[in-house]
Amino acid sequence: MAGRLAGKSAFVTAAGQGIGRAAALAFAREGATVLATDINETALASLSGGGIATRVLDVTDAAAVERAIGEAGAGGLDVLLNCAGFVHHGTILECSDKDWDFSMNLNLRSMYLTIRAALPAMLARKRGSIVNVASVAGSLKGIPNRFVYGTTKAGVIGLTKAIAADYVKHGIRCNAIAPGTVDTPSLQGRIDAFADPVQARKDFVARQPMGRLGTVDDIAPLLVYLASDESVFATGQAFVVDGGIMI
Numbered sequence: 001m002a003g004r005l006a007g008k009s010a011f012v013t014a015a016g017q018g019i020g021r022a023a024a025l026a027f028a029r030e031g032a033t034v035l036a037t038d039i040n041e042t043a044l045a046s047l048s049g050g051g052i053a054t055r056v057l058d059v060t061d062a063a064a065v066e067r068a069i070g071e072a073g074a075g076g077l078d079v080l081l082n083c084a085g086f087v088h089h090g091t092i093l094e095c096s097d098k099d100w101d102f103s104m105n106l107n108l109r110s111m112y113l114t115i116r117a118a119l120p121a122m123l124a125r126k127r128g129s130i131v132n133v134a135s136v137a138g139s140l141k142g143i144p145n146r147f148v149y150g151t152t153k154a155g156v157i158g159l160t161k162a163i164a165a166d167y168v169k170h171g172i173r174c175n176a177i178a179p180g181t182v183d184t185p186s187l188q189g190r191i192d193a194f195a196d197p198v199q200a201r202k203d204f205v206a207r208q209p210m211g212r213l214g215t216v217d218d219i220a221p222l223l224v225y226l227a228s229d230e231s232v233f234a235t236g237q238a239f240v241v242d243g244g245i246m247i
Helices: 018-029 041-047 062-075 097-125 147-170 185-192 197-206 216-227
Strands: 009-012 033-038 052-056 079-082 128-133 172-179 238-241
Touching: 009 018, 009 062, 018 033, 018 041, 018 052, 018 079, 018 216, 033 041, 033 062, 041 052, 062 097, 079 097, 079 216, 097 128, 097 147, 097 172, 128 147, 128 216, 147 172, 172 216, 185 197, 216 238
Parallel strands: 009 033, 009 079, 033 052, 079 128, 128 172, 172 238
Antiparallel strands: none
16 A cells, blocks of 8 residues: 655655654655755664665755755655754843854754755646744744744744745645644753753643643654645645644
C-alpha cells in the first residue's frame, strides 16, 4: 500500500533533532524522498537511508540555501518544511541587539530564504506545500520571557499568510503549525541552563493544561497531513497543536 506522501520530494530544515527529525522520518515512512538538512553534521549522521538523504546547511546563508534547494528541487520539490529556530529567554530589557539580530535571522529570515528559493520550481509545476513551524508564543498568545522569540514567531505567521495569499491561485499552499511546549533536545538544553533544572521542568509542565509536555510524535502526524494531498484545501492557516494552552 502506497504511503500518503508516495512520489513526493520533501526538503526539511533543522532535521537533526526534535520536530524536524521526527518529520523527516515520518515523511520517509509515508513514501517521500526526503532531503534532511541541519547545521549539525553529527546530528544528521543517523538519518541517512530509507528514503532520506542528508546535507549540512546553514539556513542563514542565502547562497548555500539557494544551492541546496536548487539541487533538491531539480526533479521537482513538493514539500518544504521550515523547522529551524532558536528560543531566546528574556524580556525586551534582556534582549541585546545581538540577540535580536540572531533570532530574527534564524527564526524568520531563514524562512524567507528557503521559500524564495523553493517557489520558482513549485510555481513551474503548479503545486507545492510549504509548512512553517511557528509557535503559540507570539501573535496567538503572549508568553512571559519570550520577547524576541514571540516576535519572530508572530512574523512567521504573518509570512505564512502573505505567501498563501499571493500564491493561492497558483497551486501553492503555505501553512504554519503553532506548537505548545514540546519535549525536545532543545528544550532540555534550556531546562539545563536554569539554576534548578528539576523545578524548571516542573514549571514547563505546569503551564500545559494536559499536565504533560508535547512529544515530537504528537506533532509529526499534523506535518504529514499538511505535506500530503489530504490538506489540499487548507492554506494560510496556523494549526495550533499545544496541549490546550490556547483554551
